[in-house]
Structures are given as C-alpha cells and as structure tokens.
Amino acid sequence: MAEQFPSKPSQPHSTLGVDLGSKIAYGFAGFVLSGTLLLTPFAVTPFLRARLPYQHTPREKLKDGFEMIARNCDKRSLMALTQKLRFVDLGSGAGEATIMATQKGYQALGVEINPTLIIISELKKMRQFGLFTSSSMNCEFRSTNLLSLDYSKFDVLFMFGVKPLLQVIGPQLIKTDPNTLLLLYRFKLPREGRLISDEFFEEVERKGELTLYSRTSKME
Numbered sequence: 773m774a775e776q777f778p779s780k781p782s783q784p785h786s787t788l789g790v791d792l793g794s795k796i797a798y799g800f801a802g803f804v805l806s807g808t809l810l811l812t813p814f815a816v817t818p819f820l821r822a823r824l825p826y827q828h829t830p831r832e833k834l835k836d837g838f839e840m841i842a843r844n845c846d847k848r849s850l851m852a853l854t855q856k857l858r859f860v861d862l863g864s865g866a867g868e869a870t871i872m873a874t875q876k877g878y879q880a881l882g883v884e885i886n887p888t889l890i891i892i893s894e895l896k897k898m899r900q901f902g903l904f905t906s907s908s909m910n911c912e913f914r915s916t917n918l919l920s921l922d923y924s925k926f927d928v929l930f931m932f933g934v935k936p937l938l939q940v941i942g943p944q945l946i947k948t949d950p951n952t953l954l955l956l957y958r959f960k961l962p963r964e965g966r967l968i969s970d971e972f973f974e975e976v977e978r979k980g981e982l983t984l985y986s987r988t989s990k991m992e
C-alpha cells in the first residue's frame with residue numbers, strides 16, 4: 773500500500789498583523805514622498821537663490837509695469853479679444869515677472885541663460901500654479917539665450933537688461949510687429965545706434981525707472 777505522507781500543515785493565511793504592517797509601511801513611505809515633493813520648492817528655492825549674484829525687479833515695480841502695459845494695450849487695441857497676449861521676459865531670472873504675467877492673464881514665457889535660475893523658476897511655478905492646471909500651461913520657462921529668440925511671436929516684451937545686452941539686441945527688437953510693447957526696467961533703450969533709435973520705438977509712458985515703448989510701423 774502506498775505510503776501516505778502526512779499532509780503539510782496549511783500555511784496560515786496572512787494575518788491581520790502582516791497586512792496592517794505593510795499598509796503602515798506603504799502609508800508612511802507615501803507620506804514621506806509626498807511631503808518631500810511638497811516641501812522641496814520651499815526648501816530648495818531660497819538655498820539656490822542665495823548663491824546667485826542676481827538682481828530682480830521688485831514686486832511693486834512689476835505691478836506698476838503691468839498697469840502701464842494694460843493702459844497702453846487698451847489705448848492701442850492691441851489686446852485681441854479671443855487670444856491671450858503673449859508676454860516674454862528676456863532674461864527671466866527667478867521667474868517673478870513671468871509668473872506675475874501669467875496671473876494677469878497673459879500667455880507668458882521666461883527665457884533665461886542660467887539653468888539654476890530656470891530650476892528655481894520651475895519650482896516656483898509648481899508652487900504657485902500646481903501641475904497640469906490651465907495657469908501652469910500658460911507659464912513657460914526656457915533655458916536659452918535671449919538673442920536666439922524670434923521676437924515677432926510676442927505682443928509684450930519685458931527686460932531688466934544690462935547695457936551691453938541692450939546694445940546688441942537691436943536686430944531682434946526690430947523684428948517685432950507694429951504696436952508691440954517693450955517695457956524696460958532700470959535701463960532705457962540706448963539713443964546711440966541706428967538700429968534701436970526713436971524711429972523704431974517711441975516712448976509711450978515712463979514711471980520712475982520703468983519705461984514703456986511701442987514699436988512704430990517703420991519697417992526694417
């Protein structure tokens with residue numbers, strides 16, 4: 773007669789203790805991960821920023837600048853009714869102006885040559901608008917040289933530019949369409965240099981260190 777092996781004692785089903793233990797572990801890991809993701813922008817931004825020799829336009833000046841733009845957009849009926857105005861900050865730094873432009877309802881782009889500042893800007897954007905929201909879609913940062921951009925794609929240009937850049941940016945500025953607004957903080961368009969003379973940009977408003985220009989209809 774075939775030998776009967778004693779049947780193996782059945783494994784205990786996973787006990788409540790094991791299930792609960794792994795649930796607690798997963799829950800804790802999830803909590804730590806989401807907490808880290810949420811807190812990273814707050815912790816990293818000041819740390820990165822403190823290490824950069826970088827100047828930004830004060831918030832109050834930016835607000836004044838956007839008011840100047842709004843007044844002159846209305847006057848010149850530049851604002852298309854169905855489309856958002858396209859705004860670019862040339863040398864966007866840590867992204868303040870681009871984020872404010874998005875909050876004001878523009879389709880906003882910040883171009884910046886320093887990749888660390890782009891990381892800071894992206895973190896701020898995430899903190900401000902979250903992910904995959906309509907505002908986050910209207911706010912873009914690009915790590916590139918501002919001289920390589922096609923300026924005809926924008927209705928409003930903003931720049932806290934340094935003098936040497938303003939002196940070489942002329943050929944790009946002239947490619948803008950008539951009525952395009954150019955807001956400069958701190959520095960004005962240099963008078964010397966035929967390419968960005970009064971023929972191409974007329975000053976329409978000034979407030980303190982902010983100067984707003986409008987592109988004339990003069991062709992290149």
Ligand SMILES: C[S@@+](CC[C@H](N)C(=O)[O-])C[C@H]1O[C@@H](n2cnc3c(N)ncnc32)[C@H](O)[C@@H]1O
Pocket residue numbers: 826827828829830861862863864865866867868869883884885886889916917918919931932933937957
């Ligand atoms: C004075 S900060 C202004 C920052 C910001 N627009 C604001 O007003 O707060 C000028 C910025 O331009 C950037 N910049 C300088 N040359 C550039 C270039 N060729 N292309 C893109 N960004 C440039 C610098 O890295 C710096 O962050």
